[in-house]
Each structure stands twice: as C-alpha cells, then as structure tokens.
Amino acid sequence: MDHANLIVGIGGAAGDGVASAGNTLALAVARQGQGVYAYNSYQSVIRGGHSWLRLRVSAQKPLNHGDQIDALIALNQDTLDRHLQELGSGGVALYNSAKIKPSYEPPQGVQLCPLPVPELAPSSKELPVMQNTVAVGAMLRLMGLDFAGLESVISTTFAKKPKVVASNVAAAKAGFDYAGAHFQPLPRQLKPTSQKWALVTGNEVLAMSAAMADCKFYCAYPMSPASAILHWMAAHAKQLGICVRQVEDEISVINMTIGANHAGVRGMCATSGGGFALMTEAIGMAGIMETPVVAINVMRAGPSTGVPTKTEQGDLNQVFGASQGDYPRIIVAPISIPDCFAVIQDAFFLADRYQCPVLVISDLLISEGNETVDPAVFEHIREIDRGETILPSANGELPATNGEPYLRFKNTESGISPRAVPGVPGHLYVAATDEHDEDGVLISDIYTDPVRRKKMVDKRARKMSTVLEHLPPPLFSGPADAEVTLVGWGSTWGVLTEAVERLNAAGITTNHLHVRYLVPFQVREVQKLLGRSRRIIIVENNQSGQFARHLRAETGIAANGHIRKYDGEPFEPKHIVAGVQDILNGKAEIVNVLSTEPGWRTDHPSGTSADWKGRLSGIARAATH
Amino acid sequence: MDHANLIVGIGGAAGDGVASAGNTLALAVARQGQGVYAYNSYQSVIRGGHSWLRLRVSAQKPLNHGDQIDALIALNQDTLDRHLQELGSGGVALYNSAKIKPSYEPPQGVQLCPLPVPELAPSSKELPVMQNTVAVGAMLRLMGLDFAGLESVISTTFAKKPKVVASNVAAAKAGFDYAGAHFQPLPRQLKPTSQKWALVTGNEVLAMSAAMADCKFYCAYPMSPASAILHWMAAHAKQLGICVRQVEDEISVINMTIGANHAGVRGMCATSGGGFALMTEAIGMAGIMETPVVAINVMRAGPSTGVPTKTEQGDLNQVFGASQGDYPRIIVAPISIPDCFAVIQDAFFLADRYQCPVLVISDLLISEGNETVDPAVFEHIREIDRGETILPSANGELPATNGEPYLRFKNTESGISPRAVPGVPGHLYVAATDEHDEDGVLISDIYTDPVRRKKMVDKRARKMSTVLEHLPPPLFSGPADAEVTLVGWGSTWGVLTEAVERLNAAGITTNHLHVRYLVPFQVREVQKLLGRSRRIIIVENNQSGQFARHLRAETGIAANGHIRKYDGEPFEPKHIVAGVQDILNGKAEIVNVLSTEPGWRTDHPSGTSADWKGRLSGIARAATH
Amino acid sequence: MTTLTAATPRKLEVKDFKADVPPDWCPGCGDFGVLNVLQKACAELEIPPHELLVVSGIGCSSNLPGFFRSYGVHSLHGRALAFATGAKLANHRLTVIVTGGDGDGYGIGLNHFIQAMRRNINLTYIVMNNEIYGLTTGQVSPTSEPGMVTKSTPMGNLEQMLNPLALALASGCGYIARGFSGDPKHLQKLYMDGIQYPGFALIDVFSPCVTFNKQNTYHWFRDHVYRLEDKGHDPTNFHAAMDRAIEWGAKIPIGLFYRNPNPRPSLDKLDPALQGEPLVLKPRGLTAEQRRALVEEFM
C-alpha cells in the first residue's frame, strides 16, 4: 500500500453496532476532509453472526475498500480472534479490555490497544455500545485527526437528546485522550483538509438523484439490498411531495409504477433479482406500450434467495432477457456510488425521450457501500426534458394537433411518437399490450396483418437507433499500447482502477476499459478500443462470465483471460493483480478468486457439515487453513 | 412445386368451422396413407375475423405448409375474395354457390367449383356447417382419393350420434359425387398408400410424451398457444392416473410443479412468454434446490401480449435469462412436431439425472401445427431412469446409507448428489433457496463463508460438465463443401429442409445446420461444422436475431447473412430461397421477410388508421398492394 | 368529480363514449350489455371522456376499453388494478374505472383485488363474471360452480367457488354490488352509485359467455337472480350483507349488498403528497434550496 491511506476494520456480531460505529468514524474523518470508502460484510441475521466493516480513509479519495487492514476495532472476542492476525507491522488492535483479550500472540509489530472502557465511559455498564464510542475516539487519535470532527458528528446524530450527546462526547474524548497517552500513533498519519464530503450509500444516491430528476412516484416491495431506496424515499416523501407506496409484491410495484408513468409522472422502482423476476412481464408491457419507466435491479449473490447479504454481478443475463419478445429498452450499470447520480439523471431523460424501460443494474457493493462524494457531483443535474410527452395543463388548455387525428403510435421517422397522457383533451387512445396500429387499435384480433405488424415492430426497434448519440463514451484509461487490457462493468471500476495502477507500477503495462451501457452496446467504440489490445482480461463478479458472453455476443471479441469471483465477497485490488499475473504466467485462463483470509474461517455450530473441523482457536486456527 | 403434393387452403371466419373442416379432411387423407402438414393462421377472436388454414398433403410426408395453394375451400365471401387470386393454373376454388360468388375473374386456368349446398345437403339450412362437409367430400374427389376414408372419419367423430353420422356421410358423399360429375380433377392426383399415420399437434405430442415418460403431475394456467397441453392432460388424467390441476396463476403452477417433483414424482408445466416471465423466479429455485422440473415455453409473437395467435421465435433471450444468478439448467428446442416426442423423453431423463430445470422452447407453429406422424415414432420411449433419486418404498424399507450421515447436497465429483424425497426414512434434510452447505444447512445466515459458498456454486456448475455426452449431435445435412450454410433452431427445420433442397436444385449448393440444444451448447461440434462453411446464413423467426447472438456468444461465429421474420406468420420455403438469393446478390445482409400476399390485405373497419385505404374490392383490390 | 378542464360545452351522450371500433365479442355475449350500460352511466354522469381512464387486463371482457371512447389501457392479465392504482395516484383527478373478467380479477389478479380494497384506492372495479375463461376458449374459473365441466375439468370442477362479495366485505370494501348484464336499468344504477362512491367500489356483473359456459346462461341467471332492493335488504348492515353474499342456490341476489354509511377516506385523501394538485400537475423537479438541503443531510 503506497497511498497515504489507512484501512480500519470494525467487527462484531449483528446488534453490536458495527455499522453505526463505522458511520460515526466515517463522518468524523469526512468532516476533516478525508475521503472514505466503506464496505460492510454482514450476514442475514438480525442478532449474532459476524459483521465485518472495512473503512478506507485517505485525503486522496479511495475507490475501493482495499485489501489489508491497518487498524482493527474488535467489538467482540470473535472479531479479535478472527482478524488480529490480518494486521501487519505497525498495525493496531483496539478492544474493550474489560470484556475481551487476545487469544493468541499478535503478529510481529502489531500494537495491542486495550481500552479500559468501564473507566473511560462509566455509562457503558447500562449501555454496552458506549464501548464503540470510546474506540472510535481512540482510533481518531491514532490516525492523527482532531477530535472536533467527532464531537460535531455526535452532536448531529443525537441532536434531539442533549444528554446522550454529552455522555457520548465524554466517552469519545476519554478514548481519544487515553489513546494519546497510552498508545503509539499509526505510522502513517492523516492530515485534515478543507475538502467537503457527503457520506452516502449508492442506494441513497439512486434515490436522491431520482428525486432531483422529478421522480414523483416511488413504489416498492422491500428486498435487500434495494430496500434503503424505499427508506430514503419514504423519509422524504412528504417533504418533497413524492408519492411513496409499499405494496403487496413486485408485480404490483412495477405495474403501479408503469401506471403512474403512463399517467404522466416520472416514476421509479427498485428491487433485487428475485423481485426483478416478478417484474419482467410488465417490463415487456412498458416496451410495447412505449411507456417510460426506470427500474433498478440491485444484484446480490444468487441464484434464487442465494446469499442475500452478499454481492455479485450475476443478473446480467436476467436483465438482458427480461420478458418475452423483442422490444426497445436501455440497460445501464453504474460504475461507482457517485456514478449512480449521473446514471439516474440520464435514465429518466432516456426513458422519457425513448418512451421505453430503462433498466439500471446496481449491486450490493455499490448500493450498500458507503463512500464520500464531492457534493459538487450532486449539482450536475440534468435539465428535466420530458421528450415528446404531452401533459395536461392546469388550466385545461388544449394542446395543438394541427387538425390531424392524434395517433399515439405514429410511425415517425425516428420511431418516437408524441405521447399524450390521460387527462389531455383531444388525444384519446387506448394503450395496449396487444400489438396495435398507429392509432392504438389492436391488430392482434380480427385485424391481424403481417404488414402492420412488421411496421410497428420496426417502428419500435427504430427508436433505438439514436440512443447511442446520447451516451457518454465507455471509460478507457491507461497507456494505449499496454500489455494487458482489463475490461469490467459496473461496480468493479474502483477496484480495477487501483489494480491497473499497481500493475503498471509493477511493470505490467495495463489499461482499463469499463462499460456502463450494456444495451445499446457501444460496439464501434469498444471494438476500436479492444482491437488494439494485446491481451484482454475480463473481470467480473460471477461464475459463468455473463459479461464476457455479452461482450462476445455484441462484438465477437473473446477475451484471453478471465478473473471471476462468486464467493459473496467483492474483489480487492490484490485479487486482480494476482489474477493477471496468474494468467500471464499461463497458470489458468479463468482465475476464480476466493477470499481465503484466515479471518474468514467459519464456525459451524451445527457440526453437521462434512468438512467442519470445529472451532479452531488462537494461533493454531490462524495457521490451519 | 415439384413434389407430388397438394396444398389446400380453407378459410372462413372464426366460428365457421375452418379448423374442424381441416381436421376432417386431414384425417380422411391420412387414413388413405397420405402425409399431412397443416398450419392454421387465425386471430384472437372467438367469432368473426379470418381464419386461414393450409393443409399440405403428400404420400411423401411434407415438412411444412408450403407456399402456394393448389385448392381453395372458401367458407365465406371474404375468403373467396382474399384468396382466389392466389391460385395458379390448374387450381380449384370450392364454395357454397347458394351463399357466395366470386367478386372478380379467377386467375387464368383456375377452375371455379361452385357447390349447390342446399341441394346436396338439405339439412344445411339449420346446420350451416354442413357446407363444410360437402366441400370436404368434393375436395377429396378432386384430389383423387377414395370416399371410404372420409366416411370412417365422420363415423369416429360423431361416434355417439348415429343420426349426425348419417346426415354428414350423406352430405360428404353428395359433395364427393357432385365433384366427380361436374368438375375436373386436380392435375396432380394423390394415390392411397398403406402407410399408417397419427394426426397430431405438437402440444398433443408434448403432453403424450410426458405421460409416457411417467409424468404424474401436470399443472397449468391457460395460455395460448400452450393451453392444449392442459386440455390433453385433463382429458386423460383419470384414465392415466395423472394429477392435473388448473390453478390461480403461473407462479403457483411452477411452484406446485417443483413441489411435486420435490416430493418425488415427475411433474411438468407449460405456458407462453407472459406466463413464463412469472415462472422465472421459481426456475432459479429449482436450480439452487437441485430439483428436477420440466417447463415448456410455447412462444407466440411478442413482446408482451403481442399477437397471441401468431408464431415467433422471440423468447430465447427470456428463457436463457430466466431468473437471477448462475445455476445449472438445460434448454432445448424441438425442431418439429414429431421431435417433440423425443425432446420430452430426453427432458425428463436429463431433469432427473442432473436434478435441474429443463426448459423446453416450443412455438405456436410446432405446438398448434397439425401433422401426420408415423406412429412408430411414439414407440421410441426412453427407459424411465430416475437417476440418483431415492424414493420411498411402499413397504417402508429403509434405503442403505452405509452408516454415513446423509448429505443431500454432497460435494461429489460429478456434482450430482443422491436426492432423497420426503417420506424416505433416515434422510431428513431441508431444501433451501438460500445458499446452503452439503447437508442443506444455510450458509446465508450467520455462517456465511466464501469457501463454502464457492464450493457449492462449483458443485452445481460441475453437474453440467457431462450433459453434452447425453445429447444427440446437432443436425447437419447437405453437401460438406457448400456455397451456403443455413443455420436454424427450433421450428424452422422443416421449412429449411425444403429450402435447402430447392436451393441445391437451383444450383446454389447449400447445407443445413440445425441446433436443438441451446444450453449446454455443442460448441465443439458447431464450430467444427461451421468452420468449414463458406457463407453462413442464420434463419430465425424474430426481429433482433436472438439465436444469432446466442451463437456468437457461444462460439464467436458471426453469420454472413440473416433471414428474419417477425410479422406473425411462419416462414415458407420461398422466403428462404429468395432471402438467400438476396444475400448472395449483395442486396442486404439482413433480409426481413414479410408475408405480403394480397390475401393478407387487411380491412380496418375503424377507418382510423393513417394508412388504411378502405375495403378494396374485387380485382382492383387484388392488384393494389 | 372535479374536472381538469373547463366544463364541456355540450351535454354528453352515449355516442361520445363509443369508440370507432365495434366490439368483436361473440353475438349475444353478456359483455355487450356491460359496455352499453357503462356508456350510458358515464354520459349521465357527464364525465368528460378525456378525464376518464378505463383500465383492463386481458380476456374477452378486458377488450372493453378498445370499444369505449375515453383514455384506455389494455394492460396485462390480472394487473389492471395495479396499473390503475399507479395512474390514479399520479393523477387523482381522473375518474378511473377498471374492467375485467373473473379469471383476470379473481384468479391471477386476486391479490391486487384484495389489497386494493384494503388500501381503499378510489376507483370503480367492474368484473364481467361469466364463471369461465372465455378468451382462452373455456377453462374453469375460480367462480365456476363445483362440478362444472370445462376443457380443463372434463370430470367436473373439484373446487369450491370463490366468493368475491364476501371477500370484499372481509377486506373493508365500502361499496359492494352485483349486477346482471341482462338487467341493464338495474345495472346502470349500480354503476352510477359505484362511480360516485368516494372509495373503492366493486360491481360484480353476471355477464354470460354464450360460447363456452352452457351452464350459467341468460336463462339460468334469469331463473335464479332476484333484486335485493325488492327484499328490503339494508345495504348499510354489514351482517346482512354477509348473509346475502354467501347466498348461492335456488335464488341468487343481485343489487347493492353493502355501502359503508361512513366511508373511510380513500388513499388519495390521506397521502400527504397527493394533497392539492395531482402529481402530474405539480411543478417540475426540486428547487436549488431543496437540493442543497438533501445533500447537507449527508455531510
């Protein structure tokens, strides 16, 4: 690690407050101008289990959660046991010495930082989470930052409970001071800067961007990892005048959302793969009805219920194959948390302009990941352009029709037909899922006619011919004539960016192509860029190589190597670097990465599994793998 | 047309009895050893509209419905007006002269055959469909066949109503004799043979094959063009001991079917694209639970409700992309009506052996098409091999476990784990849609663990590595070193086979590759076969070239030309021949075929459509296009 | 009904609600009556066609919007209520009528039906209940009578009939009626009341399928139905309504079963975002200040 950054690991059971401790620390450092990238690896339980949050902090904003912790906050014994051995020389381990102690010798050069929590925060007896506040205070000190940031965070968090503020601030300060007095600071120290940061999750950005893009209807059925979009929307519904509804299932979600769009408002919905499956039928409806709609699939590890709290890029086939038949639609995958903002701004624009579904593919890593974003990013809002939508006017004015009968599905050159919404005088029509003529009259009944049928399919298909003009080019960086080209899509952008840097630093010249728009595919640009590549390696977070298949289908380009991961955990930069090396060394064409850090050893209390070796303890455990 | 065959067109409004007249004629000729292929182009109305059935008859069994009628039975004025001009020299047009007459001069050499129905069948006054019987009788005579076949058909059809038999036989005989006395026989005459034929639809074959493959549970929600599978199953349920249920929606259909399979019986279900969309979530469930299930998607013209009575091959993307994540499944498309038999026999075998969903893609053309099949085909039943299924025994015997604890999802070398079903003593386990360990215990909860997760994904993926060994090779025919290679999948096999013959006859050497198994794809065989091709042209019944994309994704092979059709009507041999010529002449790389016969001109009673020219009549109408 | 536009210049007539496309139902189909009466009711209620949205699913009955002059949607099988709910929330000034069949609404769409009533979305739901799947050529429906022989139940239907009226009562629906396509005057009154009811209104209509249901024919219905109005039924009495709702035998009631004397406020009256102008007429986007405040929350 040669960036001036620090990676803090915070671990505990569900219910121990891992996420909120992380959030407090992240906000505290962000308010001192530090960029943060956080990834929380948690389980599908409400209490118990092991929650493991990694927080990477640097004035130069980190793009992923990195691959080796510098500091550990262990909120329970299990965490200390699991992760102590992951620290390298110069690393620190903080824990409540009144509750836990190391089960084995720490690795060489690692500083144990026991915190006498009951002394530092007397209220921790009643309120065990006070230990987190103490630890966060201490960590801040070891990082070299000021206390002011943390105090302000605590004040805002508990704004309505001054007493709680006081006791937390006291506990944090006690931790801060204790660390100053008793422990060595971390070898690499952070320095406050004046940069302002907003600390956001991808889901929050997706929601907020929609609100800023005039989304007035949001409908959902809860599903991890998409639920937080609903929560943000619900929390802001009244204030922003957005109709936010939780309804009976994802089928009603998508149908209601399309209904709202049909009636003239911008509406959005989101879910994960299982719910998306239920939405697919209606996405085809929006296709043939030419109704705009923005629908998000936040992928998690599948198939089926799969591993609901884990990340994966395994739903590309599903989203691509949503619904029967051919119909126009656009598919885009944001590449990072800040990119969610631009993608949603564009999605609404494109949906309105092309009167078609825009399907957004996010994943758990982006959606639940927490990152600091320069607030300037959120000023890049796109002018609200409703395309050829004819809306009712408050004063009941009749829109011009030039005396011609209104044809909702007029066979225009562009394929786009002016879209009146219910309530507009003089533009009556029926929108049908059956094939219909320009006037909306069914041609699926007695009037079936190959000529009309083909005309309407062609009209709809033609719409897609100009979409490419509106898309930003695929992202390409690095030396043109590199030895290796890494190709990715979606959430792997940050980790790939760092891996490319490291590979170049290590003498393997590498460049990086990242694809955002899956449909329509920027065939020409991609072919041009990859045509020059000497060795193409595709990196994706799934087992079968869904993107590799997509790329080949669209461009004919078959990669020379693949780095894949489908164990639930996201890539870390080192995985990519090692994967590229293995491929270059001819070890494998497909490298399937596995997160095998000793910390990941599992305790299987049932003891029923064939390969369960029982709970290993101490150093022995760290050594056995 | 140089085969010794005849194509009869029968047209009328819905409710005029087009289908049953066609069926009577088909059975009558089949009982005289003639092979038949019938295609009915109808509309989504219960009464009215235009129903147009083409019946191709030949002792050498026809493989498609051909492209030019030799004889017309017009059951209403509209049909006579639409189709009279399609007849060529030597053709005949039969109609009830008491009700209709030609609106224009027939083409040169066409014989008008007015039938004085009220005289020939006095009961036609009360029973207008008697005209159909008369016409069928007359047609049989003009074809050169015997009356006996028709009499036997009428007798079986109305077996329980002797009076109806008598009056119908009399009417048919009157038509037969009248034609003999008053009209010229068709120039090409058919001759009775001793070949036995079964006249079946694809849906009937799919259903019957399932019953013969020990399918004991069939569950459905009605949806065209799959409903007839339900009807066959329901009609035979009691007699064959099959539990046949119509339930509330396709979601319950697939979940019940998987539930029945889980409990140890072979179960199947079928639907069309819209219903299939609703099934996708549970297909992924079967994938992770490793439950066998056979699910059929009978494609119709999409997107969405689309043109429900028309054919298309537009759901390949949908079936391929069914459900989130990566999971093992097999996808196969029968290439013809008789092939439905073998495909279902194999589907159940594969589903049981690989404990995974087998998705069968049929289409309206195959499923509702009517064809004579050599009954010997239905003797090729596959031995019922339940693979590694452990079933309860009637006497409650305990299956051997070798004293080891039973691991439902044992990480075997083949990836296949012995599957006990509920009711078997000593093999308790939970089957979950969450990721689970070998013993079925969830690893999605507190026990999340990348190592176990990867192990289980790999185990499931590994199952697919041996499927190819069990698949019949892709169909390849024609000269090895041909100028053109036509590539198709699914229902186009018959029309391609004829087109290839014609092209070769016309001096364009052509061969033909037809793909049955979409997943797993026979990459090596296909690459080898196509590697030798000089010019690859892909033929498919959709707009975007879904199969072409699939082929490219799997093999990297991009075709040199494409012939596509998405106007609702199936290909006819002449479309392919012309398309190939256009591509060879450099006219286009993608030829989008349109059925533009004048007969297809539409009457649009609303008059609201921009390009509607009103009802054209007589010759003028035939000329304007 | 407040109108979006200035009052229509002239009195509306039935023909104002007739589409250019003539219905293509089988001659004699009960749905003709349902359509005709609906056109009359809307004309009498003076609902401007452009402020009227008729949403259907898929089925013979669901073809209705194509024959009705207004804004129309012919959505997916079973999803009309969900689609209509979204449209109504986007523009709650529209008069929204949902039309469909028994399979559409009580089969595949049943969940939306129950939840829409619970949710009390202000629209009128007209179900053409022919106790059969018509468009798919005659399979059993959730409202088919036990023992009924259909293409999918050649040995007779083994399931009990679903009771939409009892379910509606159990789901808090405030307006519950049943009509008969063969009794148009009576039906029209139910429509007019239902459309004016300030909440979810259900009108189940016996609408014979002359082609596939040879059991529940016009004749059969005429023999069986009686009007609740003729028997002094009190439609404000929940218990009496339940008693009538479960009545199915020699006599079958039609008419107004239940009308909540104290209608619950409908969803659009409760949702804070829907107060005042409909969403579709609200100013676009957020102000710079609103946007700044949202971002501040993260800092």
Place this chain on the structure above:
Amino acid sequence: MTTLTAATPRKLEVKDFKADVPPDWCPGCGDFGVLNVLQKACAELEIPPHELLVVSGIGCSSNLPGFFRSYGVHSLHGRALAFATGAKLANHRLTVIVTGGDGDGYGIGLNHFIQAMRRNINLTYIVMNNEIYGLTTGQVSPTSEPGMVTKSTPMGNLEQMLNPLALALASGCGYIARGFSGDPKHLQKLYMDGIQYPGFALIDVFSPCVTFNKQNTYHWFRDHVYRLEDKGHDPTNFHAAMDRAIEWGAKIPIGLFYRNPNPRPSLDKLDPALQGEPLVLKPRGLTAEQRRALVEEFM
C-alpha cells in the same frame, strides 16, 4: 394420518423434532414459542419426522424449517403454499405443515392463501403474524395497524389491516384459529386440532417481533388478547365466527374461531388420480397397451 412406514419403534419426543442447528432468531422473538410448541404438538401426535414435511417461504419466521427436524423446504418468499400443494398432491400421505410470516402469506402470497383454502388442500398453515416485515428490518405489513410508524411508513401507515380470519371464513376454510406465542398451552391445542383437521387449517399466531415492532409487543398482546374458549364462543357457528373475526380493539380474541362441523372433502379425496396409493408410489410409466391406445386416438 396413515403412515408410510411401519410404526415407529419408540414414542416420539420433542427432541426428535429438534434440528442440530439452533434457531438464530433475536433473543425473545415470538417465533421461538411457535417452534417449541409445534415440536411438542408433533411429538404428541406421533408423526414420524420423515413423514412430516414443513414448508416455508422467506422471512425470519420462514427460517423455522431449518430448526425443525423433519423434511423441510425453505422455498421462495410467498410461495410456500403453492410448493406445499404440489408436494402434498405428489404424496398425500405426508403430513404437510406450512409455516411463514404475515408478509409472506398475507402480502406477496395472499392469492395462494385464498385459493388454497377454496381448493381445500389438506395441510396446516401456521402464520407467525408479527405485523411487520422482520427479516427486511422493519417495514409495514398488510397486518400492521393503521398509523403504525415503520421504515417504509415514517408518517404512519395509511392502510387498513388485512383480516386473515375473515378472509378465511369468506374462502371456505374449515378450520380457523388464532393463537399467541406467549400462550403455549393454548397454542398447542390449536396446532393439534388443526393438524388433525381433514382439510385446510389456518392458525394465525401472534408472534411478537421484539426488534422491529415496538407497538405490538408481548405486553401489548397480553393486555389485549382473550380466549374465545373462555367466552362460550361456538366455533361451529359461521356468523359468530365472523363477528369475532372482525373484532379488533381493546380486546382481541384468540382461540378456535371456526371449525366446519361437516368438513368438505379435501382435494386429495376428490381427485381421481389420488385415490389409493400416493402418486409417488404408483407404478412407473404406462403399459404398452395404454400407450397404444393413446396413439390410436390420433389415427
């Protein structure tokens, strides 16, 4: 319950129904009670674990089969009843119990719930009704009370509660009960009766979510519930049952609401294919003669 195998050698105990995996619910979750009592009931009923199939959907409550020793299925959210129906029809000798949550059964799965009751499939449906979506960390449920503040209704729930018992009555369900996880003895009786009832049996169980529902707590339930058995309720009286089913206020009844005194035959008793041996034990495939006859039909 006829058994598939010879009688079990020894009397069954609660531990025979305990899986090796301990429940991972939050300490104090109502679902512990539901599970423990079910284990007791099954032991007392002497159902051999291998003849017992427990099917669930997805939710905290739906994790139950993982902690229960029997054949189990942890299917899809909302689809447990459909899955279980297929399994029951394939092997109608199995005792099938479906367990799940209010969101699972009354939200996304509502259609299957109503149709399964109408269809009268012979299984026992136990719903852990905590009036919240637990596993997804606390959103509104169809059974959440009006006004309830949740993550998805921060301004309070605007919808009326869904009434599963009234819906069950309206759908022909023959055994309808409500229990409380905090009253195990009472609950066990309901389970045992329900499992033995020869048709679809519904047991809705108040099972507090101690983490996300701070309104309907143990305390709250104890304050509100009373036992129908203590009030002389006649469970064979449909009308009385409906009266009690719609009771929700200061007092809320638990107990047996309705038991059809003349149970309708369940589906497995009616389907001709299910007479005699279960499908899974029937001989494989068709005889040559049967096959020939099928082909003959086409000739």
